Amino acid sequence: MMLDFAIQGAQMLLVLGLAPLLLGLVRTLKARMLGRRGPNPIQPYRDLRRLIAKEAVVAENASWLYRAAPYVVFAAIWVAAALVPTFATGLVFSWSADLIAIVALLGTARFFLALAGLDIGTAFGGIGASREMLIAILAEPAMLMIVFTLALLAGSTQLSSIAAFMIDQEVGLRVSLGLALVALVMVAIAENARIPVDNPATHLELTMVHEAMVLEYSARHLAMIELGAALKLLLYISLIGCLFAPFGMARLGSGWEAYAIGLAAYLGKLLAGAFALALFETSIAKMRVFRVPEFLGAALMLGLLAVLLLFVTRSV
Template identity: 55%
Template structure:
């Protein structure tokens, strides 16, 4: 019974995240447009875009190697696997024992490697430049994420996402300075990893300072659809991850039956809508940072994460 419930919730979770991913991107764009006084495309516009792009044949450069062809599939699959590990409406899903934060970080890194290789494969200037920037930013973002995970692990005694969420939910820990610092670090990493506003401008591909779009300039048709879908999945993954760790309230247990799942789903939708709104407000309010200041921004995130871990070492008496 338990395993059946786990499998069922896992399948529902996968279907839910696949459906929700384009909508998250669409909603963010729509909200941003409304806030800037435009009407904006409807929130389901990314679904239409994907459907259109999927019908088109990719055009590859003459010197494109196997990497260009394989990379979009690798990136989508790894991101989807990572997303399958991040709980949405229910905890204790079939893959929950595997849902380790370090594994999620590793899968995201694998997707990034695929993206960077695809950017460099054809050898155009923009692709290589974008790849170089992406890698140099992630050299700061990934350690920041790992150190933040370290402080969760000190508090919860595990890096398993379900256990971390359960520890934070039962309120025994209270309010922790370290958690606040780690949350800020995670937010900065999330913005950088999704190529969102202060780091990269998601609304354009005509800028010399672009990062994410620069690597996709050579892809077209089906491949472009996959890349866009991967970006949508990654945005959803980060929002779900932040919701799972910092807002772990209202999530249902896998064995609790359909009614509890429905309530969990409702809670998850509210959380995701809130985070999407927050992202849209933040992006509308802030200007893009100059590229060479991004390492400073992410370095500050890394230092905050380190600070969080250091304070935890003091308060838990490990030092």
């Protein structure tokens, strides 16, 4: 029992500790691919430390919601990330939210962030909030279709159960799973404001979505939001790893070696995810905002197709 709690605690701290590193790694890899030296991968930690130590500048007409939102956003994403199995299945608190609830928790974080964008009453905050909500509107049905695909296969929406199912059963190559994987990658790119949907490195305000929304934030509030964004990226890569590449994950009640293997495998998956993301981002151009509906519409269609294939092939 104590071990279970320790695993859950380790998971919470692990995701929190690794998230900035993942972000730094993606930035460094991207820079290398573009022929630049790029920053040290630990640069995000330095940024966070610097931001936390600074005095916060808050607009005169900001309300309490503006100041509370970063903590709510961070907490909601952290809780969601802590419930996605990373190196071991069967987390102690996994029963407190299944995959649908985890997706909805990210929705709660987005809701508060969009409200914070509107709080100061500037046009940039509005444009960011309105576009962020558009992306969410398109991404959420696609995400739910992916959840449906997995839930239909594994007979559960519980992430631990799905991961255990994927490890234990001879799932094999399934068309539905392939479609769901492609759809999930597309949703993950959109949700994390990566190229081609949004550009995390841009400084041209009119082309930004996420960055425009948080334009007014500074110091510790900005640190919380940045950390939340890093956690969200980690969450999606962990999710893809846990659902579609569950190799090496330690099972409930296995020995220390299994956990060590699980941890190593998880780090390997993160590295692979970071590399793939950097490669993808350097090889594609950002699209116009109003091309995003087509991009995410394709994800929805893939997800729907995956579900329909499963519905049709069930118990024939």
